[in-house]
Amino acid sequence: DQQVKQNSPSLSVQEGRISILNCDYTNSMFDYFLWYKKYPAEGPTFLISISSIKDKNEDGRFTVFLNKSAKHLSLHIVPSQPGDSAVYFCAASRGGNYQLIWGAGTKLIIKP
Amino acid sequence: DSGVTQTPKHLITATGQRVTLRCSPRSGDLSVYWYQQSLDQGLQFLIQYYNGEERAKGNILERFSAQQFPDLHSELNLSSLELGDSALYFCASSAPPFTDTQYFGPGTRLTVL
Numbered sequence: 001d002q003q004v005k006q007n008s009p010s011l012s013v014q015e016g017r018i019s020i021l022n023c024d025y026t027n028s029m030f031d032y033f034l035w036y037k038k039y040p041a042e043g044p045t046f047l048i049s050i051s052s053i054k055d056k057n058e059d060g061r062f063t064v065f066l067n068k069s070a071k072h073l074s075l076h077i078v079p080s081q082p083g084d085s086a087v088y089f090c091a092a093s094r095g096g097n098y099q100l101i102w103g104a105g106t107k108l109i110i111k112p
Numbered sequence: 113d114s115g116v117t118q119t120p121k122h123l124i125t126a127t128g129q130r131v132t133l134r135c136s137p138r139s140g141d142l143s144v145y146w147y148q149q150s151l152d153q154g155l156q157f158l159i160q161y162y163n164g165e166e167r168a169k170g171n172i173l174e175r176f177s178a179q180q181f182p183d184l185h186s187e188l189n190l191s192s193l194e195l196g197d198s199a200l201y202f203c204a205s206s207a208p209p210f211t212d213t214q215y216f217g218p219g220t221r222l223t224v225l
Contacts, residue, residue, distance in 0.1 A: 032212050043114065043202050043216030044155070089155065093212040099145070099168045100214060104154040 006103035019077040023090035030092040038087045116217035124223045130191040137205030144186040150199040
């Protein structure tokens with residue numbers, strides 16, 4: 001049972017435009033959500049997180065939106081840059097030292 | 113640099129052999145997690161340790177085992193290796209209960225010939 005789903009295996013976006021990566025979850029007990037970026041043959045790098053008490057969190061070019069009623073979160077990258085080309089994973093947690101539940105990842109390709 | 117270190121970076125071995133992967137968490141982190149990534153697939157959670165004790169188990173084979181030592185470093189032991197065990201193995205650490213954010217090491221690439 002996939003509790004965290006990233007339904008788009010890949011996404012191609014023009015440099016300078018907005019990239020929107022989506023993630024859906026099924027477990028209403030999740031209260032902490034994270035996005036990670038991963039380059040080939042490297043470990044995932046933490047990007048941004050959001051607690052369920054918020055609906056938006058920003059960090060520079062990255063903004064995460066959380067819609068609890070729809071059990072949906074999205075990551076917006078504005079403007080997209082060539083270095084943003086990577087695989088993006090969303091993950092969710094129930095908090096309190098529970099393991100993260102990971103999505104399958106979305107490969108983002110930024111076209112020049 | 114996440115502060116998580118993993119050794120070795122690369123490991124090449126033969127089927128049937130046993131290897132040990134090592135991980136040192138970030139200073140102060142009590143939790144260590146092990147993940148496997150095969151052929152650019154998603155991350156498969158293997159096992160979690162918290163302050164020396166096993167906390168959660170994922171899709172870890174019986175041929176695999178792990179432990180976390182008093183100094184909080186962790187080792188993942190893989191035995192009776194098969195070709196299909198070739199993968200990237202990542203270690204991550206976190207500092208619960210203050211955060212569930214995990215910080216990943218650079219990984220160990222295991223090749224089984």
